[in-house]
Amino acid sequence: MSSELLAILDHIERERGVSREVLIQAVESAMVSAVKKAIGAKNLENIRVTIDRTDGKIKAFMDDQEIKAVDFGRIAAQTAKQVIIQKIREAEKDVIFNEFSAKIGDIVSGTVYRFDKGNIVVDLLGKAEGILPKREQSPRDDFRQGQRVRAYVLEVKKETKGPQIILSRTSPFFVKKLFELEVPEIFEGIVEVKSISREAGERTKIAVWSKDEKVDCVGACVGMRGSRVKDIVTELQGEKIDIIRWSDDLREYITASLSPAKITEIRLDKKEEKAQVIVPDDQLSLAIGKHGQNVRLASKLTGWELDIRTRQEIVQEKEEAKKARAxxxxxxxxxxxxxxxxxxxxxxxxxxxxxxxxxxxxxxxxxxxxxxxxxxxxxxxxxxxxxxx
CATH class of the missing domain: 1.10.150.20 (5' to 3' exonuclease, C-terminal subdomain)
Structure with missing residues (x-):
């Protein structure tokens, strides 16, 4: 039984990726209770069981005195089967938890396994199951069972049933990671993503900057004939992406963030981090965007509160203010x-x-x-x- 036990543990380590040492310790712990029953001991604290890591020989001690009169092979056969499965499952859960905790902030691939009250259960290559909650699904997502899916690892929780891996396809960092995968210059650190804002399913604005003057940051992200950004847009089911050149000149940066609208003037309030942006009359709706989306995303991207106005509105507001004051x-x-x-x-x-x-x-x-x-x-x-x- 001794050599057979080690062979089983070695097999489990290879097949399941659970440490052999963790398994041996689990068996030792399980056999303490079995030895207690076999010899009629009342106290577990003075009983100790050891398994030789080389030949698998099992020894038991009570108060540091070896117990000789017990058939350890028989006890191991009876108890190891019952308890080791539980210990293996616990160890496997830890392995999965540690593996996917290290992947928080990364993109993982899997297939749609089943649907549960609007949530999608994703089979992560047979290793574990991930949950893509309804709130983390893009309005454009429409997956079917068995379909391949990529998602961002948002969080990993320890639960009684095993690790709960929370996935997201709405996070702006999902888009950022997609750019890292598609654009070698970002992955290598030549081009840096300075900021990103997103309304999932609608539009994403991403601000990029190049550390090398010879590398065009926007061109690198777009790719030859738009190939790189097209692949990302395809992954996002047609979501629009604005790639913006970051600048340490605030006026330049705000102007770029409101693209494609044309800006006449920008007045900065640095103390409050607010900016009044003046646009021509025919550019007002473009600058604000549908339901205020363009200015909202530009505000998130720059970190500044942006107030879009036309000159006519400013003049009118001043006149009204004068009347009110009078x-x-x-x-x-x-x-x-x-x-x-x-x-x-x-x-x-x-x-x-x-x-x-x-x-x-x-x-x-x-x-x-x-x-x-x-x-x-x-x-x-x-x-x-x-x-x-």
Whole structure:
């Protein structure tokens, strides 16, 4: 039985990838209980079982004294079968967990095994099953059973039934990884992906930059006659991809991020990381995009809040602001305080009248007494205006 046991463990190690040492330790642990039953011992702590790693001989000890009167071969045959399967399964789970934990942030391939309440169970080359939740599926995805699928490893959780491998096809990093696989210059580090924003199934914007002046970062990503980006678009079922040249010049970068719209002027507020982008009238809808998608993705890509305006809108807003300000003249309230009130959203006498002292004291430069005076002044002014009418 001794040599046969080692042969079985060696076979399992080769076939299942579970460490032989882990298995031997599992059998030793399992046999402690069996030896206890065989000799009628009450305490497990003073019993120890060892298996020789070379010849497979089994020895048992109680209080460091070897136990001689037990048929270890028979015990091994009876107990190893029952307990070793459980230990092997646990070890296999650990192997799978460790293997796929190392793949978090990578793309894996598999086939659609089955569907479960909108989620897709993916067979990962027979090694494990991955879950592609409905929320992580692109609206364009339409897989059938047995179909090959590629996905991004988002997370690996330890569960009682085994590792739960969460996959994603909506993550922007899925697209980033696809570019790494398709564009050698990105994989080699010559071209760097600086930022990426995505609305899965609709559009992705990816900003790239080349460390080598001789290498065109956008051209490298597009490929000869668009071959590289076409392969990625095919994988994403036709999702649109905008490849943008990254620049440390913010105005240049924002202009590129709003492509294909043409930009007239960009006004930066570096403190708030906001930018007012002025476009010609005929470019407004293009800059904003369908349902605001273009400006939304550009904001995510650049990390700046982008406000798209035409010159006509700005002029109109200024005129309206002047009118509103003229109507808000209050006794004892200076220009700066009025500007602060308008900026905080209190842009009418009605709003100031209905405001609480607590609300106004949230505005810089306005204390409780000042807030009380402003509210009273607004009420008085409105009362005067009503009387004059």
């Amino acid at each position: 109507q808000m003249t209050l006794d004892g309230v200076g220009e700066k305080v009025l500007d602060s009130l308008i900026e905080a959203g209190f842009d009418s006498l009605e709003k100031i009248k209905d405001a609480s002292i607590d609300q106004l004291t949230q505005i810089k430069g306005i204390g409780a007494k000042k807030a009380e005076k402003i509210i009273e002044a607004a009420k008085e002014r409105l009362s005067q205006d009503n009387e004059s009418v």
